[in-house]
Amino acid sequence: MENDKRSQIAELNKLASTIIQDPIHSNQIIRFIDALANLKNSNAEDSYIETLIRCVAKIFNFFIDSREWVLSNDTDSESKAINSYKSYLIGWYDIVIDELLKIVSNEGKAKFSLNIQKLALTTLIKFVEEEGKFPFRPASTEQEFNFPSQFFSAIIRSLLSETTYNQELIAEFVKYYQYDDVIHFTLKALLEQIDSYQQTDNSFIAQNIVDLIFPIRLITPKDLLPKSLRAESKEKKKRKRSKGAQIGGREHTNFMRLCELQSYADSKNKNPIRLPSYRFKFDYVRDAKLYSTVWVKYLYFELQPATYKRVLVYLDKYAIQHFENPLLLANFLTRSFAVGGIISLLSLSPLYTLIHKCNFDYPNFFAHLYQLLQPAITYVKYRARFLFWADLFLTSTHISSQIVAAFAKQLARLALTSPPDTILIILPFIGNLFIRHPITQSILNAPTFEPERDPFLETETNPEKSNAIDSYMWELKALQSHYLPEIAQLAKQICEDLPAFEWNLADVLETNMDDVVENAKKTVKADKFTYDVSCDLFNTL
Numbered sequence: 001m002e003n004d005k006r007s008q009i010a011e012l013n014k015l016a017s018t019i020i021q022d023p024i025h026s027n028q029i030i031r032f033i034d035a036l037a038n039l040k041n042s043n044a045e046d047s048y049i050e051t052l053i054r055c056v057a058k059i060f061n062f063f064i065d066s067r068e069w070v071l072s073n074d075t076d077s078e079s080k081a082i083n084s085y086k087s088y089l090i091g092w093y094d095i096v097i098d099e100l101l102k103i104v105s106n107e108g109k110a111k112f113s114l115n116i117q118k119l120a121l122t123t124l125i126k127f128v129e130e131e132g133k134f135p136f137r138p139a140s141t142e143q144e145f146n147f148p149s150q151f152f153s154a155i156i157r158s159l160l161s162e163t164t165y166n167q168e169l170i171a172e173f174v175k176y177y178q179y180d181d182v183i184h185f186t187l188k189a190l191l192e193q194i195d196s197y198q199q200t201d202n203s204f205i206a207q208n209i210v211d212l213i214f215p216i217r218l219i220t221p222k223d224l225l226p227k228s229l230r231a232e233s234k235e236k237k238k239r240k241r242s243k244g245a246q247i248g249g250r251e252h253t254n255f256m257r258l259c260e261l262q263s264y265a266d267s268k269n270k271n272p273i274r275l276p277s278y279r280f281k282f283d284y285v286r287d288a289k290l291y292s293t294v295w296v297k298y299l300y301f302e303l304q305p306a307t308y309k310r311v312l313v314y315l316d317k318y319a320i321q322h323f324e325n326p327l328l329l330a331n332f333l334t335r336s337f338a339v340g341g342i343i344s345l346l347s348l349s350p351l352y353t354l355i356h357k358c359n360f361d362y363p364n365f366f367a368h369l370y371q372l373l374q375p376a377i378t379y380v381k382y383r384a385r386f387l388f389w390a391d392l393f394l395t396s397t398h399i400s401s402q403i404v405a406a407f408a409k410q411l412a413r414l415a416l417t418s419p420p421d422t423i424l425i426i427l428p429f430i431g432n433l434f435i436r437h438p439i440t441q442s443i444l445n446a447p448t449f450e451p452e453r454d455p456f457l458e459t460e461t462n463p464e465k466s467n468a469i470d471s472y473m474w475e476l477k478a479l480q481s482h483y484l485p486e487i488a489q490l491a492k493q494i495c496e497d498l499p500a501f502e503w504n505l506a507d508v509l510e511t512n513m514d515d516v517v518e519n520a521k522k523t524v525k526a527d528k529f530t531y532d533v534s535c536d537l538f539n540t541l
Helices: 002-021 023-037 046-065 077-105 114-133 149-159 167-178 180-197 203-213 227-242 284-298 305-322 326-339 341-357 365-371 383-393 401-416 420-436 438-443 474-479 485-496 513-523
Strands: none
Touching (some): 077 114, 077 149, 114 149, 114 167, 149 203, 167 180, 180 284, 203 284, 203 305, 284 305, 305 326, 365 401, 383 420, 420 474
């Protein structure tokens, strides 16, 4: 049995070599085509399928490289016969492409292994490269690129499966994003095809599309700066990153094309047919427009929660900077912010870009932000992210004292039931609100009254109607009796000796329980503990 497999593989390799050595045997290509077409009805092993694909790749790359398929414009009978035979071979080549596309998309009864799918995919992209280098199909216009865009679009279509999440296969494909023409034509193909999928709620399609978009890094105008100015730009990027911003884009200025057109010379054909000769050129404005349009169309899909989170994080880090008009994201981001929970938290950063940099008017923004102040916010993974952006939004001078007071009261209520690490973040946040908006400090100095008589409406979702400005910060008074001295002192400072300058919230945003315990070890005397602090339990916290 093993010998039969080896003999089949040896026969395939021998036949491929025969065809390449003497193209007169090219009619034998039909045997490879039949073998590919019958794979779905056979139980062929991967080694045989791999050899079959490599053989057809070798044969057709040879024909393309040798320019054997360029048709002649001559009208004599011999030229017509030769053209007819060349067209016949090109037809076989197109059939092979169709069969390889079926392998990539795993159509039919046969289910191919991932390694075979990857091999079929890389073979197809190699065909794209060869056609771009040595085009043989007649150009439809004088401005046509030397890039087989329709062929390439079919590859993209094969990756957008409605039945499978092609994560690993797409990961193989995006390795070619080092080439600027691949990025451009991927965006173009997605733009052409995305509308046909928008009516479906299939999660596989949404995941496959976004996996094709995520790894794209456009070269930005900043990347094109001369070296003398690029260092200055990098320093600016570092400063932005230190404030929480992230910059996308590839860090190179050498444009690379998958399809580098080779000079054409054919002594046999004095007047060859018009071939694609328009070289692809990088154009940031053109590609950024394509990129943003694809994103806007994609955001109409019904997204699963996990994909939704990934999209919001990615938009903030990499995508929004390439939008000529970020306000195109307004509908999506406002819908996201209204969802609640983690989705709302992740939408804060891109919303900040719209509100503060694009003058986006969002009348109910602070009401929605206020509604996020729930006990769960003190435990979620994105706690620091939320508090950072909430603090930044509340630096605005165009919000009423009622809103500021409502945020201070609600945060103080949260602090009463929060773990110490969260309280150590919330208290500086509250202090900063009073420093920025001195008019609200009146609720720090109001006469003492019983908490049960507090006019503050904790369940009111509109901060303007919460009566916070008529209340009193008894919560801070309560925190002055906290068992952790650091918290007690901080609460007392806010109430009695508010500093002139704000706390740097960035210094405390990442505070966790490990930090609290370490500080307690240093500041609290051992004799105050009711247990042995030298025991393993305490030391391994």
